[in-house]
Amino acid sequence: FRAQEGAEDSKTLGRRDLIAHGFTANDVLVGIAASGRTPYVLGGLAFAQELGAPTIALACSEHPAIAAFADIALIPVTGPEAITGSTRLKAGTAQKLVLNMLSTGTMIKLGKVYGNLMVDVRTSNKKLEERARRIVMEVTGCTRDEAIAALQAADGRAKLAILLQLTGCSAAEGAARLTAAHGRLKEALA
Template sequence: MNLSQLTTEQRNPRTLHIDEVPTLELVRLINEEDQRVPQAVAAILPDIARAVDLIAARLAAGGRLFYIGAGTSGRLGILDAVECPPTYRTDPERIQGIIAGGTPAIFRAQEGAEDSEELGARDLAARGFRAGDIACGIAASGRTPYVIGALRRARACGGATIALACSEHAAIASLADIALLPITGPEAITGSTRMKAGTAQKLVLNMLSTGAMIRLGKTYGNLMVDVKASNAKLKERALVIVMTIAACSREEAAAALAAADGSAKLAVLHVLTGAPIAACEEMLAKRQGRLKETLRAARKEPFA
């Protein structure tokens, strides 16, 4: 194995003496390195946009999105996947995270698991991956065997593939329909890719899932109208969303949400049209759940 050519394994000349400086200077050096991350992500925005559209199209057609990674990369994929159901009321099966080493690796490092291509292929196959699905392989170095195996399996099944890495000439890029390569440069601590590379991956994953959900009509402007009101905070958020869009009182919003079984979309449509909940469900279904389009069709949209 030759790591010398990997961007993420290079020694950072700006932090050569980080162990000798005062603590304030130490954290300043790390902070200065972190500021390079958004620039690296900005450089690949056109590629990210293409990936968002691909994911949205596949999800709209009934496909699923699988994030696959090892270590920090795998945990970041899981983090993105598990946040979608409460935020956008998605089925947990539609966006899934797979990590080398399985559930134990989420909480404690299982580093040896990443070295098997066969294991990556097998773990993806165990989820029933099929042609209409998308596999997004995440590896800071771009060479993790586990991720390579999963992407090869995805391609063999006829599925779409995305690669997310932080090194030039990433091996996983050659296995992807779309390669996302935010090059963040050497880490403050050589090889510690949970730092800049991990931050870049998180920023990109935020865009992939959020962008896809917006394209699927799960927001109204910047309001998460498909929020799953499963705790006190989210119930209050749903209430405020209904009050904001429908310009109604707190009492009206609460009554509408109760009638709509907590669905902010249905509650808004119910308040603004006066239609029964069942009729509101039909109206939304005709427009693939897109509230803004449904309100426009009903000529009741409160604002553009």
Template sequence: MIELAAIATEQRNPRSRHIDQVSTEEMVRIINREDHLAASAVEAIIPDIAKAIDLISGHLHDGGRLFYVGSGTSGRLGVLDAAECPPTYSTGPDLVQGLIAGGESAMFRAREGAEDDESLGKKDLLDKGLTEKDVVVGLSASGRTPYVIGALTFARQRGAATIAIDCSPHSPVGACSDIDLCAMTGPEVITGSTRMKAGTAQKMILNMLSTGTMIRLGKVYGNLMVDVKATNHKLEERARRIVMTASGCSRDEAIRALGQSKGQAKPAIVMLLLHISYEEAQKRLQAADGFISRTLTTASTEKGIR
């Protein structure tokens, strides 16, 4: 069994050794200075993050799914990122899924012992019918969580792609993965409290993975979330603004186009820019793998040929 002192995230931070004796403002400054290190740790592994995005987007394009697997804070962060994909990018609920040791109830009440069983990681993925088309991202700050190791090991056996997000070098979860995204954030302000810097770095990486993947799947035009699902008043207004910004149309024209496109911003934009029907816009988007930019380029080329 590995001693806690040997784990990078469990070491004592000399910069916060007297944090209990300083003013509240200095306390916060210490925390803030340490938080800056999380961004630097993520920056150091950007090439590997880019490789992970290409790996994930390739599998999802070919019909695969993305699973985030973790326990405690790491598991909650994965569930959070997965839950944000459907409203932001109109993905199906099964495309990106978050699995946390101990099940859904562990999102709200800690079940620390659930992470210690490797077989549970395997079981949760087995229940999801994991295949070689899928991608499994294992999150573990220490890099040694049995639940995550079990999940990644099983994923490899099934031929699925595997990615680790951890904060401790040369870790077991990294060894189980095709790509090891190790953000070396160093010792926490409060020793072992990996919901702090390690959690911040993991959240930043998840933001990059999901956002980058959705861009690569054609769900972004420029920097506009053109696949947003307008399920409430705020998102309906956002969809209108997106259509207006992308097409240069008036508010009334945006409302009319969205009405014709069943509330979908992407075809509404194509309809307005190319002056075509909803059915034709959908057909052209499908031929362009859902990319508005490719759709417009193809239309421009066709016009030039004619």
């Protein structure tokens, strides 16, 4: 990877990149600029606002310009960097923590967790197969062999395997229940 020097100085490039990625009013844009005034981010946020898409500004400076183009402004003011001009230090770390919180909240809201477990696991490799088995066992209290059988019946989908194990329903019925519950296991179990 190489930095694209100068790209951050273009408001039109921010807009163009969103168009190229198919950004619509149904999406949410998080504009990230440690300084709070990066033209690329300003252009992207302005475009998202024009579309009527929800916008969030994430900056680490007081009174950031990008806040004017956002529905929500998240401003973890970290103070001056130990090395002046190196926003990868405190500002970058603070922004990473905020992004972790946003993504965690999103996964919870989308029903990808049950309690504190990531139940929306698809077993695409050995590590994830083992993780899914442990999750099914923990939620249901079943044995390893029962978890394996439930995961096989659920085509490797942990959330569906849990539902099958706890309710005894068929995979088709379980999938229909999850669909009706918008993918939320807790609601599908009710």
